[in-house]
Amino acid sequence: DIQMTQSPSSLSASVGDRVTITCRASQYIGRFLNWYQQKVGKAPKLLIYAASNLESGVPSRFSGSGSGTDFTLTISSLQPEDFATYYCQQSYSSLLFTFGPGTKIDIK
Amino acid sequence: QLQLQESGPGLVKPSETLSLTCTVSGSSISSSRYYWGWIRQPPGKGLEWIGNIYNSGSTYYNPSLESRVTISIATSRDQFSLKLTSVTATDTAVYYCARLSDASGYIYFHHWGQGTLVTVSS
Numbered sequence: 001d002i003q004m005t006q007s008p009s010s011l012s013a014s015v016g017d018r019v020t021i022t023c024r025a026s027q028y029i030g031r032f033l034n035w036y037q038q039k040v041g042k043a044p045k046l047l048i049y050a051a052s053n054l055e056s057g058v059p060s061r062f063s064g065s066g067s068g069t070d071f072t073l074t075i076s077s078l079q080p081e082d083f084a085t086y087y088c089q090q091s092y093s094s095l096l097f098t099f100g101p102g103t104k105i106d107i108k
Numbered sequence: 109q110l111q112l113q114e115s116g117p118g119l120v121k122p123s124e125t126l127s128l129t130c131t132v133s134g135s136s137i138s139s140s141r142y143y144w145g146w147i148r149q150p151p152g153k154g155l156e157w158i159g160n161i162y163n164s165g166s167t168y169y170n171p172s173l174e175s176r177v178t179i180s181i182a183t184s185r186d187q188f189s190l191k192l193t194s195v196t197a198t199d200t201a202v203y204y205c206a207r208l209s210d211a212s213g214y215i216y217f218h219h220w221g222q223g224t225l226v227t228v229s230s
Contacts, residue, residue: 001171031214032214032215034216034217036155036217038155042222043204043220043221043222043223044147044155044204044217044220045220046216046217046218049211049214049216050211050214050216053211053214087154087155089155089157089216089217091214091215091216095168096168096170096171097145097157097160098157099147099154099155099156099157100154101154102154102155
């Protein structure tokens with residue numbers, strides 16, 4: 001099974017900060033990596049698919065990069081509505097999916 | 109506008125079977141363009157993939173749950189369902205249904221239901 005890790009598990013940041021979250025797969029997954037944002041009490045929302053493709057309607061301050069085993073989600077200038085938990089998810093094995101443990105961003 | 113809505117009992121007794129249905133509106137569930145899946149989230153914890161069902165009827169399950177899970181589809185009702193047998197307190201979670209999209213082989217959970225909390229308790 002492919003395992004996913006994320007770092008950090010949580011971070012405190014201020015509005016306007018540049019924030020980077022890392023996701024690592026336990027084996028090669030190409031670019032089969034998706035990112036989701038989840039706010040408290042809400043369903044997750046797709047941000048990025050295939051490592052770097054921005055979902056329609058998602059602000060351009062969000063970007064994704066990486067391939068192979070190491071991936072990053074970057075928020076170029078953190079906005080108040082971005083305080084949430086972010087999850088990566090691999091779909092390399094289209095039969096068996098895995099989510100990362102999540103990274104919570106809160107207000108410094 | 110696509111909507112997914114989970115429904116089912118909010119309370120299930122230990123050792124019994126959890127049964128949930130996801131009703132899809134705004135999209136035909138029989139479309140070959142999409143796949144359908146279930147994800148859960150225990151209170152205060154992260155997301156756990158449960159399984160997917162494809163338009164072919166093929167199903168794929170999380171190995172940790174495979175012996176207890178069945179996902180089925182009812183195209184005539186635009187619904188798909190989840191059954192989880194022999195539940196324990198560790199199965200207490202918010203259960204989400206989702207529609208997956210496929211962009212040239214890159215598959216992702218594109219649209220989500222609002223989720224429904226299922227508590228396992230006597």
